[in-house]
Amino acid sequence: MTGATGMQGGATVDALQAAGISVRALVRDPASAAARSLAERGVALQAGDFEDTAQLDKALEGAFGVFSMQLPPLPGDPDSEVRTGRNLVEAAQRAGVAHFVHTSVARAGDQTSFAGWLEGRWTKGYWNSKSAVNSLVRAAGFDHWVVLKPAFMMENFIPPKAAWMFPLLASGCLGTAMTKGVPLDLVSAADVGRFAAAAFMNPSRFDRQDIDLAAEALDMDSVAAVIADATGKPVRARYLTEVEAIDAGHHAGLVSSQQWASVEGYKVDLARAASFGIKLETFGAWAQRHRDDFVITV
Secondary structure: OOOOOOHHHHHHHHHHHHOOOOOEEEEOOOOOHHHHHHHHOOOEEEEOOOOOHHHHHHHHOOOOEEEEOOOOOEOOEOOHHHHHHHHHHHHHHHHOOOEEEEEOOOOOOOHHHOOOOOOOOOOHHHHHHHHHHHHHHHHOOOOEEEEEEEOEEHHHHOOOOHHHHOOOHHHOEEEEOOOOOOOEEEEOHHHHHHHHHHHHHOHHHHOOEEEEEOOEEEOHHHHHHHHHHHHOOOOEEEEOOHHHHHHOOOOHHHHHHHHHHHHOOOOOOHHHHHOOOOOOOOHHHHHHHOOOOOOOOO
């Protein structure tokens, strides 16, 4: 599997091992702390990366299934996500992999319908790359495939992501460029992992589907209240203009994504996400489980 040292991949390792399924992970550096931690849990490591097809072939030799995820396009390399996604799909085809579970993002494939798309309002490279890899998976001819499409990850509210995603949160301020009252679809990494493991174990239930994932939708005032309740620290939402957000330390691309979430949003069908028989974790339950992981210094 890929992404095993990350949030979604790590959660998928947890779910697969809990089901008694052996895991082999493609890692860039087997000597890294994250990779060693996987090895200590019984995960077989294969050194390599998406750019080396020979290493991919070795990693996938004899594999029953593949968990696939790629990074968004790298700065200065707009084709990186599609290229690496294609390399993995083609290696899986050569290896005769039967089960391919890919994780993407909700709304990938709908981007041409976004308000302001033709005017270039949103990050076209991000959305087009996600959509293109999804299409590669669907067209590859695997016996079984599923494209999981998570909405906003709950883990973005805790380190290491929180320092970049919500730079004011440590001071008790949940500052965003979102519009007051607009809900954000939320999902935990653990739920992505549970869906991925279930797709491997019961392919007929999930086969050949794009599945949007979110447990619930909360506005920022509600998110702040949940975090405050879980941590016992005062947290309030603050709604920022684009200029205010950038001045407060938000990256311009992040501000754009928050504006997109207000104008378009992930639009997950929560009832459908809940219909697969996997109990999705509410933000409140997730926050309680991670209450010691929040960094709020007030």
